[in-house]
Amino acid sequence: MLRMSSLFLRTLRDDPADADVASHRLLVRAGYVRRIASGIYSWLPLGYITFRNIERIVREEMDKAGFQEVHFPALLPREPYEETNRWSEYGPDLFRLQDRKGGDYLLGPTHEEVFTLMVKGEYSSYKDLPLSLYQIQTKYRDEPRPRSGIIRGREFVMKDSYSFDLTDEGLVESYNKHREAYIKTFDRLGLQYNIVSAVSGAMGGSGSEEFLAPCETGEDTYVLCEKCGYAANVEAMKTVQVPVDSSATPPLEVVDTPNTPTIDTLVGVLNSQFGSGFTSADTLKNVLLVADGKTISVLVPGDREVDLKRLGANLVGIKEVRLFEEEDFAKNPAMVKGYVGPQDAKKHGVTVYADPRVAPGTSWVTGANKKNCHALNVVNGRDFTVDHYVDAAEVRKGDACPSCASPVIIDRAIEIGHIFQLGRKYAEALNLTVLDKDGKARVVTMGSYGIGVSRAVAAIAEQTHDEIGLCWPAEVAPAHVHIVATGKEDAPFDVAEKLAFQLEAAGKTVMLDDRRDASPGVKFKDAELIGNPIIVVVGKSLAEGKIELRVRRTGERSEALVESACAEIVKLLA
RNA sequence: CGGGGCGUAGCGUAGUGGCUAGCGCGCCUGCUUUGGGAGCAGGAGACCGGAGGUUCGAAUCCUCUCGCCCCGACCA
Numbered sequence: 001m002l003r004m005s006s007l008f009l010r011t012l013r014d015d016p017a018d019a020d021v022a023s024h025r026l027l028v029r030a031g032y033v034r035r036i037a038s039g040i041y042s043w044l045p046l047g048y049i050t051f052r053n054i055e056r057i058v059r060e061e062m063d064k065a066g067f068q069e070v071h072f073p074a075l076l077p078r079e080p081y082e083e084t085n086r087w088s089e090y091g092p093d094l095f096r097l098q099d100r101k102g103g104d105y106l107l108g109p110t111h112e113e114v115f116t117l118m119v120k121g122e123y124s125s126y127k128d129l130p131l132s133l134y135q136i137q138t139k140y141r142d143e144p145r146p147r148s149g150i151i152r153g154r155e156f157v158m159k160d161s162y163s164f165d166l167t168d169e170g171l172v173e174s175y176n177k178h179r180e181a182y183i184k185t186f187d188r189l190g191l192q193y194n195i196v197s198a199v200s201g202a203m204g205g206s207g208s209e210e211f212l213a214p215c216e217t218g219e220d221t222y223v224l225c226e227k228c229g230y231a232a233n234v235e236a237m238k239t240v241q242v243p244v245d246s247s248a249t250p251p252l253e254v255v256d257t258p259n260t261p262t263i264d265t266l267v268g269v270l271n272s273q274f275g276s277g278f279t280s281a282d283t284l285k286n287v288l289l290v291a292d293g294k295t296i297s298v299l300v301p302g303d304r305e306v307d308l309k310r311l312g313a314n315l316v317g318i319k320e321v322r323l324f325e326e327e328d329f330a331k332n333p334a335m336v337k338g339y340v341g342p343q344d345a346k347k348h349g350v351t352v353y354a355d356p357r358v359a360p361g362t363s364w365v366t367g368a369n370k371k372n373c374h375a376l377n378v379v380n381g382r383d384f385t386v387d388h389y390v391d392a393a394e395v396r397k398g399d400a401c402p403s404c405a406s407p408v409i410i411d412r413a414i415e416i417g418h419i420f421q422l423g424r425k426y427a428e429a430l431n432l433t434v435l436d437k438d439g440k441a442r443v444v445t446m447g448s449y450g451i452g453v454s455r456a457v458a459a460i461a462e463q464t465h466d467e468i469g470l471c472w473p474a475e476v477a478p479a480h481v482h483i484v485a486t487g488k489e490d491a492p493f494d495v496a497e498k499l500a501f502q503l504e505a506a507g508k509t510v511m512l513d514d515r516r517d518a519s520p521g522v523k524f525k526d527a528e529l530i531g532n533p534i535i536v537v538v539g540k541s542l543a544e545g546k547i548e549l550r551v552r553r554t555g556e557r558s559e560a561l562v563e564s565a566c567a568e569i570v571k572l573l574a
Numbered sequence: 575c576g577g578g579g580c581g582u583a584g585c586g587u588a589g590u591g592g593c594u595a596g597c598g599c600g601c602c603u604g605c606u607u608u609g610g611g612a613g614c615a616g617g618a619g620a621c622c623g624g625a626g627g628u629u630c631g632a633a634u635c636c637u638c639u640c641g642c643c644c645c646g647a648c649c650a
Contacts, residue, residue, distance in 0.1 A: 013599055013611065014586040018643050028585095038642065093649065110650095144575080144648050152650090198650095210650090220650085309648095415650065450650090488608055521610035540609060548609095 023461035024149025039146025039154035065181040078104035080113035107140035134161035150458035163447035190473030196231035211417030225401035235313035244361035261338025284364035288324035299354035311392040339367035342384040470531030479511035482532035486539035
């Protein structure tokens, strides 16, 4: 039982000045967490109880699925990360440190290497597979900019699992088992979420889905089709390409368009000189970039920007992309800034990428590769060649759903889980093989699955809070029932305590406000701020042998006789 | 790393060259009060983020520095 009279808790009346998002503000105000450095938080009793409730649910669902828990150190040696190249590839986001002998260590940002090595050390037969291991561990990432309180910290707790299989089919099966376990976990946590297809990005691998909890303050943007349920991270959103018959398009024509280095100025001149009706969507934007040192161009319709994040995620085999700068133009005199067109790309050795919207047969106004000149009727496939199609244009609300063509919406969310089929990258790098039936060594294929445990505290707070405070689902709340005793007589305090014992005997957790010196108003405000699902008030109506029951979420109030109160409360919680 | 903002008591803040740094919340003591962040009286608590400088005099002006928050870049 948590007794408010002795609980290590001080609630704040004012919002902390450095907290912006609701979860951060309320978790601080209600005395759940305190910031100790940028992106690093301490958990106070209420916060830690809530945290452990979430951790418990995650653990239970992992165990039910047959995954086995292990525990690795957070402090790790450099070598394994050297072998997979991540000591250097992870860059400045990795917390590195040295021991007294000058040996390099790191604080684990994720644990693929050590899991792989552990399995390698123990298992060597296909008969031992499939296998799924998990741990719940503190992770460290020196984020360039920690933000939003608990949502993106530099120290956070994550449940990460890894599956090990002999075959690709086995991997899919393990992946699906995790997917099921995640659904059960997040359902129990009371989170609303969407499962969206994602690109696996820096980690490599193929199939990948994210569990996103929609909320205003989320930092992930995703696309959702309300009609058919298609959901995808913007990076992973596919654009359906519709080729066009161009046989009737007049031949390419170069025209003078003085002082039109931008799409806007170009459209203006086109409409004044070549009849009206031109819009930016009729023009072709030719964005030059340097990809791993080579010049590439990316074509998108003139009314859209190139989404560099999306492009980067979809460019296969390219590590680093940056925009052309002045000095790049200076080095490449054939590229006329503001008047670039794809017509001569081949000649200059420029690889041409195009968003699928720039479909074969479509006709455009684009640069003529000559200052103050543009070309009309430039047809894809006739006047220029696209080397690769890549989803690169910004995604907008109303774009066509790739599966049913209805307009999609765009929403924000917090990423609470990520599952993906890692494949053989780490097993290969660390030489994790098992002998198959024929006695031949075969590289194991892996899956990797994460749940942000500490982040889930914030995500639930974001989705469930209201104007007056936190508002937890029963299973994660610090207590199922928050009993407030009011008045200066002993009676309400005695009745409240008795009820608390009854509830505990019935398997419910209880927080009892037994403070003698706090006024009823303070107790009510605190109860609402702390956010336990049922608030019980023992006070005035005790004269008639009654107590008051309130449901925090709905604000519903009812009365119950003291004798039947426990049963009523248990019923309310069911 | 670029842009913006902010560091004054545990928390929220006022104070733009002049007396002993002010207020609210919280905390301590006493009395009163007990169904919506109570009232009165008394009290403790601040080297004004740090260093250097200008000045008769600096929380206040200048330089440097450290830290924090937000937007972007980056990252999952």
